[in-house]
Amino acid sequence: MGFDPNSLTYNEAGLIPAIAQDAESGEVLMMAWMNAEAVARTLDTQRVTYWSRSRQSFWIKGESSGHVQELVDFRFDCDNDCLLVLVSQTGPACHTNRRSCFYTAVRDGKEVELMAPMA
Amino acid sequence: MGFDPNSLTYNEAGLIPAIAQDAESGEVLMMAWMNAEAVARTLDTQRVTYWSRSRQSFWIKGESSGHVQELVDFRFDCDNDCLLVLVSQTGPACHTNRRSCFYTAVRDGKEVELMAPMA
Numbered sequence: 001m002g003f004d005p006n007s008l009t010y011n012e013a014g015l016i017p018a019i020a021q022d023a024e025s026g027e028v029l030m031m032a033w034m035n036a037e038a039v040a041r042t043l044d045t046q047r048v049t050y051w052s053r054s055r056q057s058f059w060i061k062g063e064s065s066g067h068v069q070e071l072v073d074f075r076f077d078c079d080n081d082c083l084l085v086l087v088s089q090t091g092p093a094c095h096t097n098r099r100s101c102f103y104t105a106v107r108d109g110k111e112v113e114l115m116a117p118m119a
Numbered sequence: 120m121g122f123d124p125n126s127l128t129y130n131e132a133g134l135i136p137a138i139a140q141d142a143e144s145g146e147v148l149m150m151a152w153m154n155a156e157a158v159a160r161t162l163d164t165q166r167v168t169y170w171s172r173s174r175q176s177f178w179i180k181g182e183s184s185g186h187v188q189e190l191v192d193f194r195f196d197c198d199n200d201c202l203l204v205l206v207s208q209t210g211p212a213c214h215t216n217r218r219s220c221f222y223t224a225v226r227d228g229k230e231v232e233l234m235a236p237m238a
Contacts, residue, residue, distance in 0.1 A: 002228060003229060043228075073226070074226075077149065078217075084147050095197065096197050103194075106194075109122055110122060
């Protein structure tokens, strides 16, 4: 069946959450948002492209930082309202220079930092 | 630093997205939503508890199906606005009886089903 980005379910702002996972290690790297055009661009270019809610513009991941995400596999969930992009990540995914944005855990009621910024 | 569920950033509906990942295999199983009380209950009980937007009620994953998610690690991202829960998943995570909700890929412009319902 041919895929149409408009067949996905977007929220009232026209956005769908996209989880980026390292295709090799399985590590969950980040979550950001796409609109239908960002979905189309990601599939067309194989360069993961989000919609920046703060800047209200397309955000080709790594365009300025060099920390690009090359698309390895594009998946969506049973409700058509969440994306999972498997990626080949160059360098850190997080703007704090850590590999993953999910570097803080809650253990025994306390916050624990799991990883340091990359050198 | 002590953790307060209210220190997270919730959307205008008071919700935060929560990605559930299999703690052993690394497979991303599903994405659902929590409010501050669901976060507190998840941490207190070690049973992953979401907020059902359709039913407008707490949703202790597996309470009716038996497909429970036992919390292994609770993490949040650099913006405090997305959760990653590593879980021990009993049976399928998806209501379609598949292990993961992300069973559809888009490859060469076509939808491909990656896994069948569990027996």
